[in-house]
Amino acid sequence: MSILRLEDLKQYSDTLRTRQGEPLNVRFVEPRDTEELQHYVRSLSTRSRYNRFFGAISELPKALLHDFTHVGEQERFTVIATKMVDGFETIVGEARYAFHADSSRVEFGMSVDDRWQGHGIGTALLKNMECRAAAFGAEHLFGDTLRSNETMIALARKSGFAFVNHPDDWRLVRFDKELNVAPKDIPCASWRLAALSRQAESPSASV
Numbered sequence: 772m773s774i775l776r777l778e779d780l781k782q783y784s785d786t787l788r789t790r791q792g793e794p795l796n797v798r799f800v801e802p803r804d805t806e807e808l809q810h811y812v813r814s815l816s817t818r819s820r821y822n823r824f825f826g827a828i829s830e831l832p833k834a835l836l837h838d839f840t841h842v843g844e845q846e847r848f849t850v851i852a853t854k855m856v857d858g859f860e861t862i863v864g865e866a867r868y869a870f871h872a873d874s875s876r877v878e879f880g881m882s883v884d885d886r887w888q889g890h891g892i893g894t895a896l897l898k899n900m901e902c903r904a905a906a907f908g909a910e911h912l913f914g915d916t917l918r919s920n921e922t923m924i925a926l927a928r929k930s931g932f933a934f935v936n937h938p939d940d941w942r943l944v945r946f947d948k949e950l951n952v953a954p955k956d957i958p959c960a961s962w963r964l965a966a967l968s969r970q971a972e973s974p975s976a977s978v
């Protein structure tokens with residue numbers, strides 16, 4: 772299976788819509804976003820941060836912040852959903868995903884700014900994750916959430932994920948979706964294009 776290269780991926784950004792139809796830009800985070808990303812994490816509610824990182828942190832520890840903003844290292848990627856507020860590009864959500872080529876799975880976690888929760892951004896980001904995973908040729912997309920996180924569990928259920936116990940943390944439940952999408956059928960234009968161009972470069976690859 773050929774791997775999508777970051778230099779090729781970087782050209783892709785997506786426009787998502789909130790439930791009210793407002794546009795959001797979803798793009799890879801860049802080192803220039805470091806301060807804004809840390810500000811975003813600090814401004815999440817204590818509960819949202821706990822649900823996202825499974826621990827009581829007030830901000831991203833330095834090493835994690837470095838990892839978050841150095842996209843592509845070890846097949847790990849961070850995207851931010853942004854919106855123009857008073858002329859400034861403002862982060863309203865983020866997602867981080869990792870492609871495990873050996874098992875053909877993509878793992879992800881995500882969050883939405885508390886002020887923007889309930890507007891359909893989580894739903895749209897999750898669909899976008901499915902497209903990104905399918906563009907890698909992944910067969911599964913999965914994530915872990917605290918058992919008490921009813922919102923994430925409801926969102927995953929609504930989006931067709933199945934639930935299994937976490938292999939080694941009883942506090943968590945794993946949600947998993949089998950992806951069975953041919954490149955030409957990927958519903959996000961940018962990721963369909965990425966998958967098709969990869970297929971053209973490497974015709975023997977499944978995507």
Ligand SMILES: CC(C)(COP(=O)(O)OP(=O)(O)OC[C@H]1O[C@@H](n2cnc3c(N)ncnc32)[C@H](O)[C@@H]1OP(=O)(O)O)[C@@H](O)C(=O)NCCC(=O)NCCS
Pocket residue numbers: 818819820822823879880881882883884887888889890891892893894895914915916920921922923925926929
């Ligand atoms: C989980 C999270 C990403 C969802 O994002 P969101 O933008 O609020 O999600 P949406 O507006 O698309 O709502 C998705 C679904 O969640 C469910 N939901 C929303 N609010 C809920 C609540 N208070 N209680 C239970 N379910 C709820 C609903 O099923 C909703 O779908 P519907 O409105 O079509 O019925 C967001 O709440 C968040 O960032 N939480 C903190 C971090 C976190 O928990 N991350 C998950 C770990 S991977």
